[in-house]
Amino acid sequence: MRFSLASTLVVTLAAQATANSWFGKTAVYDKWHETELERWLSDHGIPHPAPSDRKNLQKTVSDNWHDKIVTPYNSWDAQSLTSYLTLKGQQAKKGTEKDAKSLAEQVKAYWTETEDSANQAYGSVKEWIFDSWSDSQLKAFADKNGIPVPQPRQRDSLLKAVRENYQSAADKLGETAAYPGDWLYSSWSDSDIKSWLDERGYNVPQPTTRDSLIASLRRQSRLASQNAQGAYASVSSSAAAAQSSLSDALLNSWSDSQIKEWADSNGIKVPQGSKRNELLALARKHRARLYGDSASATIESAYGAATSQAGNQYNAATAGFAGYTNWIKAQIGLAANTAYESGKSANNVAASSASSASSRAAASVNSLTGAAAKAASSSSSSISKSAASASSVAAKSAASAASAASKSADKGYNAAAASASSASKSASSAASSASKKAKDEL
DSSP states (O other): OOOOHHHHHHHHHHHHHHHHHHHOOOOGGGGSOHHHHHHHHHHTTOOOOSSOOHHHHHHHHHHHHIIIIISGGGGOOHHHHHHHHHHTTOOOOTTOTTOHHHHHHHHHTTOOOOHHHHHHHTTOGGGTTTTTOOHHHHHHHHHHTTOOOOSSOOHHHHHHHHHHTHHHHHHHHTOOTTTTOGGGGTTOOHHHHHHHHHHTTOOOOSSOOHHHHHHHHHHHHHHHHHHHHHHHHHHHHHHHHHHHHHHHHHHHHSOHHHHHHHHHHTTOOOOTTOOHHHHHHHHHHTTHHHHTTHHHHHHHHHHHHHTSOOHHHHHHHOOTTHHHHHHHHHHHHHHHHHHHHHHHHHHHHHHHHHHHHHHHHHHHHHTOOHHHHHHHHHHHHHHHHHHHHHHHHHHHHHHHHHHHHHHHTGGGGHHHHHHHHHHHHHHHHHHHHHHHHHHHHO
16 A cells, blocks of 8 residues: 555654654743753752753753652652651561662652652642741741732731732742742741751751752752641541541430431521431531531641741651651641540530439429329439430440540540540449439439
8 A cells, every 4th residue: 555745744743743742741841941940950969061051951951850850769868768658657668777779669659749740840839839838938928029918917818929929029030930049038047948957857958058058948848848738638637537426426415306406506407307317417417517617727727837837846746757747646636626525515415414304303203292203213213214324325425436536646636535535434423423313312
């Protein structure tokens, strides 16, 4: 079969287009200014001729991009590799603790950066480079660059303002923004940079110069952002699980009428003739209203603090990569405690109900005589036992949920579990005491 020149040309162009779509994506650094290409090479300690033409600079960046950005862990030392595994909730395999090559293979299994994700990230640096800044550093940047920030200056509004005005700030200074220069950190002192590096377990370059400090900060910012986001996602999940378990315990301790009353007070329509399982399902659907979203608010607050420099408390809890997780967990403990208090409240309600029921029964018995009194006594005993049983069930549910929350949130929740158990015993004791008192009065 013979192909015409036109047919051959069409096939060739189609093949070229296909190759371009598969392998020919434009690398983000191909759009960088020459100064940014040189800056990136200098930050990563890669020799390059000076002065260099753009073509040579791009090729040098391209030759090193994968090793430095996509798989940088291959050049990490054993301590950094072990710390990263710890951050991911993993332990180095026995016998490999000092073997960097083996540790790198283990890290590879949990590494999330790819060629595409790196290309996308460095295509919009403003979306993540501020993640690890403290609130005061964000404020200083906004003030220095004349960026208005709504009051009150909360972290979310600060981040939104600096991101939206990042490009215009660079333009006003005549600076590049794709891979930013030292202008981005002009409001940081040398000690600020040293603290940032030290808190995250990154080596402070020696000998120390401002240029070398900023180069190290700029080089590590992407990983610092990923670590903070990963830790946030992990503890958010744990806190959410704890919140769910404890709210189930609270709901299970309520009577049908209490659930209906709660639904009515929150504007939740309850279909007529709803059975208990339907009432519980409806309540769980709106479970956030049980706590007013206090746990989620605490989580958001913890994340904002986790991506910031939080003074002595942060420094004491932070030990390299793993410090992110440990410190945020300490903060998330507040969320678990909030949920636990609601669970403990269920015990108190149950105990109070038992006591009230026994008291009412006792009062009724006092007004009766003879056979009526005996009948009331039997009724009182039945009511007391039922109330005590309800309290016991609620107490066990809350204790079980608190235990589950404790396991989900590691050591931070152990205290909550112990408190839940103590509260449960107190509730049961109170109910039992009320019941005994009613019987004695009979």
